[in-house]
Amino acid sequence: MSVRVRYAPSPTGLQHIGGVRTALFNYFFARSSGGTFILRIEDTDRERYDPRALQDIYDTFDWLGIRWDEGPRVGGPYGPYFQSERTALYQKHAEKLVQIERGYYCFCTPERLEKLREEQAKRKEPIGYDRHCRNLSLEEAERRKRAGEPYVVRLKIPLEGTTTFHDRLIGTVVHANKDINPDPVLLKSDGYPTYHLANVVDDHLMQITHILRAQEWIPSCPLHVLIYQAFGWEPPEYCHLPMVMGSDGHKLSKRHGSTSLIEFRNAGYVPEAIINYISLLGWSYDDSRQLFTKEELEKLFTLDKLNKAPAVFDYKKLEWFNGVYIRERDKETLKKELIPFLQRDGILSNPITEEEDRKLTACIPLIQERLKFLTDASQWIRFLFQDLLPYPVEALVPKKGSREEARKTLETLLSTMDQWFPKDPHQSEEFLRTLSESLNIKLGNLLMPLRVAITGSSVSPPLMESIQILGREETMKRIQRAIQLLSE
RNA sequence: GGUCCCUUCGUCUAACGGUCAGGACAGGAGAUUCUCAUUCUUCAAAUAGGGGUUCGAUUCCCCUAGGGACUACCA
Numbered sequence: 001m002s003v004r005v006r007y008a009p010s011p012t013g014l015q016h017i018g019g020v021r022t023a024l025f026n027y028f029f030a031r032s033s034g035g036t037f038i039l040r041i042e043d044t045d046r047e048r049y050d051p052r053a054l055q056d057i058y059d060t061f062d063w064l065g066i067r068w069d070e071g072p073r074v075g076g077p078y079g080p081y082f083q084s085e086r087t088a089l090y091q092k093h094a095e096k097l098v099q100i101e102r103g104y105y106c107f108c109t110p111e112r113l114e115k116l117r118e119e120q121a122k123r124k125e126p127i128g129y130d131r132h133c134r135n136l137s138l139e140e141a142e143r144r145k146r147a148g149e150p151y152v153v154r155l156k157i158p159l160e161g162t163t164t165f166h167d168r169l170i171g172t173v174v175h176a177n178k179d180i181n182p183d184p185v186l187l188k189s190d191g192y193p194t195y196h197l198a199n200v201v202d203d204h205l206m207q208i209t210h211i212l213r214a215q216e217w218i219p220s221c222p223l224h225v226l227i228y229q230a231f232g233w234e235p236p237e238y239c240h241l242p243m244v245m246g247s248d249g250h251k252l253s254k255r256h257g258s259t260s261l262i263e264f265r266n267a268g269y270v271p272e273a274i275i276n277y278i279s280l281l282g283w284s285y286d287d288s289r290q291l292f293t294k295e296e297l298e299k300l301f302t303l304d305k306l307n308k309a310p311a312v313f314d315y316k317k318l319e320w321f322n323g324v325y326i327r328e329r330d331k332e333t334l335k336k337e338l339i340p341f342l343q344r345d346g347i348l349s350n351p352i353t354e355e356e357d358r359k360l361t362a363c364i365p366l367i368q369e370r371l372k373f374l375t376d377a378s379q380w381i382r383f384l385f386q387d388l389l390p391y392p393v394e395a396l397v398p399k400k401g402s403r404e405e406a407r408k409t410l411e412t413l414l415s416t417m418d419q420w421f422p423k424d425p426h427q428s429e430e431f432l433r434t435l436s437e438s439l440n441i442k443l444g445n446l447l448m449p450l451r452v453a454i455t456g457s458s459v460s461p462p463l464m465e466s467i468q469i470l471g472r473e474e475t476m477k478r479i480q481r482a483i484q485l486l487s488e
Numbered sequence: 489g490g491u492c493c494c495u496u497c498g499u500c501u502a503a504c505g506g507u508c509a510g511g512a513c514a515g516g517a518g519a520u521u522c523u524c525a526u527u528c529u530u531c532a533a534a535u536a537g538g539g540g541u542u543c544g545a546u547u548c549c550c551c552u553a554g555g556g557a558c559u560a561c562c563a
Contacts, residue, residue, distance in 0.1 A: 010563045045562055110561075117560090126490055127559065152561055170493070179491050181559065188561040195563045219492060219558040242494080249555060280500060280512090287502035288511040307501075310556065314499050317513040327526075370525045380524095429522070436522095447522045459524045 003035025004209045007068075008199070010042045011053035014260035015060040017313070018214065018244040018252055021278045025241060026212050027066050028279070028301035035209070039071030040202060043084045044192045060261045064271050065294060070206075078206040083198050090193035093201050093231070094153040094186050098138075102230035103186060105141040105151045106133040128182045129154070153187035155196075155227060163222040168210075168239035169308050175222040184223060196220065200227040208236050212303075215240040215310070216251075239303060242282040243310045252313050268341060268373030270329075273321035281311040291324070319372050326371045331364045338364075338377045345378040347385050359384060362469045366461035380461055384469055388456040388478065393485050395452045398445040406449045407486040412439065413450055414479045421472055425464035453482035 007023040009015065030037035041057070043049050061067070070076025080086060097103030113129070120127050133141075134156065145151055158177045166172050186197040193201070203211065218240050228235040246256030258264050264274060275294050283306050285292070292300070326334065338360070342348040348356050360381075367380045397406045412435070413420075420431040436446040451463050454475060460466060467475050 008563090012563075042563065048562070106561095113561085124489070150561095154561095173492075175492075179559095185561045190561080192561090194561070199563090214557090215493065216557050217563095221492095240493085243557075245556080247499080251557080277500090282500090284501055286511090290500095290512050309494055311501090312499055314513065317500065320513055323526090367525090369527095372525090432522080443522055451523060455523095457523090460522095461524085463522060 001209060003030060003033045004038065004207055005030050005035060005212060006038040006040050006203070006206065006208055008040040008042045008202075009057055010045060010048075010195075011057060012045060012048040012050060013053055014056050014262055016252075016259050017261060017264070017274075017278065018259075020060065020064070020261055020274075021244060021281060022212065022214055022241060023061070023066065024064075024275065024278060024297075025283070025301070025306075027068075028297045029210065029212060029303060030069075031298035032301045036069045038076070038078075038206060038208070039068035039081065040206070041072060041082045041084075042195065042198065043082055044195070044198055046084075046190065046192065056260075056262060063261070063265060064275060083193070083202065086198070086202070087191060087193070089205070090197055090201055091187065091191060094193070094197060097155070097186065097230055098153060100230070101156070103153050103155050104134055104136065104183075105145060106154045106183075106185075107136075107141075107144055107149050107151050108132055109150075129184075131183050134183060150189040152185045152189050154183040155186050155223070155230070157181070157183055157223070157226060163225055165221050165225045165235065165238060167218075167221075168237055168303055169306055170218070170240060173218065173221070177222075180222055180226070181220070186227075196223055196227065200224050200231075200233075203236060204228070204231070204233050210237045210239060212239045212241055215243050239306070241306070242308055244281055245310050245312050247312055249312070256313065257315055268375030269318070269322050270325050270337070270374065272325040272328075273318060276325070277318045277321045281313070282307045282309075323372045326374070327369050329368070331361075331368070334368060335360060335364050337374055341374050342378055342381075345382075347378055347382055356385070359469055362465075363461070366465050370461065383455045383457070383460070384466065391452060391456045393488075395458055396449045396482055396486060398448045401445065403486050407483055409439070409441070409446060409449050410453060410479055410483050410486070413446075414476065414483070417472075417476065417479075421467070421475065425462070425468065428464045428467075449482065450479070453479050 005026040007019075007026050009019060009023075027037045029035070039057075039061075041054065043054075058073070068074065070078065071081045075081075083090075094103060098105060108129075112132075116130060117127050133154070141151075157180050161177050162174050163177055163180065164172060164174045184196060185194050187193055202208075221238060221240075225235050244252045246252045248256070252259055258267055261274070272293065275297070276290075276292050279292060279297055279301075280290070283301070285300055285305065329337075339348060339352060342360070343350045343352070348360070352360070363381045363384060367377060370380060371377060393403070396410075397403055416431075416435065420428040420435075423431070432446060433443055436443045439446065447463055448458065451460055452458055454460075454463065454467060454470065470478075
């Protein structure tokens, strides 16, 4: 039987990096085993439903270049792929459970349940439903139902015995039935199913063969198995993925840094880096390989190499991957990716002018290997597109040097400009090297005042190349301004 | 509290029961370099603790400790 796996997000918030990893593992597993990857939208929580979250799911996977074989936008033989469009199906199955006495109607009000919880908390008892309606006769239940009393359908968890499931990673897990959440709700009073029911019904109907999901689902797994058993269905193979944690060992959350995919995207990460890094969180290929493209992972991914310990998310390593993939970019692609960020920072106009485009093209080779994030570009090249921000005069003065010396250096540079300016960067550099020798100062100390005068910073892209892009006139103006500053 | 899961350098991880416990990121030192970055060389850094099983445990078993998840008419 060929592999069928699904990613089943709930459109209640932005796609979390942990969820994205679950999706990726499902996707790679499907691809590497010649199977089918399905996207199913679990929108049964109408209170928390957010249409923007649905759009975010699409945007996230479009950006990552992940396509699903069945699901929204592409359809498929097991649709609809929105659970909100399948409610009749769940209701039918819930009824069935009641009929075969594996489920029951419950008329307990939220108020009663709330009070129950309070009392249990006061008495320090385990919190849980007291199975108040479990033994209601079917006749009475039907009568109250017909009378219009709101109800839910609950699962009858066996009072004794154990429930066992097998996990590809963890092994065999046994739970005592008495420890399972007492009679969880399957069908809510609004007619929508809870996760447990919808998930099981859909996974069965959609013929899902493997469930790869986060380990936080382990505790509710026996409950799911019980539902399969109640229907007389065979559960799929489970594989609970290790969780993604923050540096403090807790579930990765906002206080650790970016967590939603869109944040990473806005912060200048490239999709290749995210995919590569995330894939190595709880999975490895061999003893040394770090770099993988999406296409390679589609071939190489295997469940056997999964790790079961939770993984701490390391932003530093992700940053390294990001730099690696930015450096690997071809210039034209990188330029296109940079433009929106530069526009956002007000460095380029929108749309970009021809002049700006020409300049930017010249900039790319100068900054490419210096970028850790796409957002870094602005700080590197702002001085080529805009007037200098004010900088402290002291920055013009090399360590252990005086203002006077710095001023003289700049004046010399200005007066010899004809000899070094229009030449190609290497010739310019050669000239300046000779000049520095004749002035008996280090090349660095000759260039430092120039660098600050031109770029407004002691850290910049290569100077000679930058000056060429800046142009003769502006270069002169900036040197003159620096001399003036030093004279004041 | 209860149930379940997890445990190799700071972090991600590798190691048919036999390796000087390997790689990567981060960190230190150096080289290259007009600054920064890149690149290169190099150093430091781990099997949670205790018992077994075995000729031999990172690896198998048990206990302890620590960490985490779950305990909703949310997923």
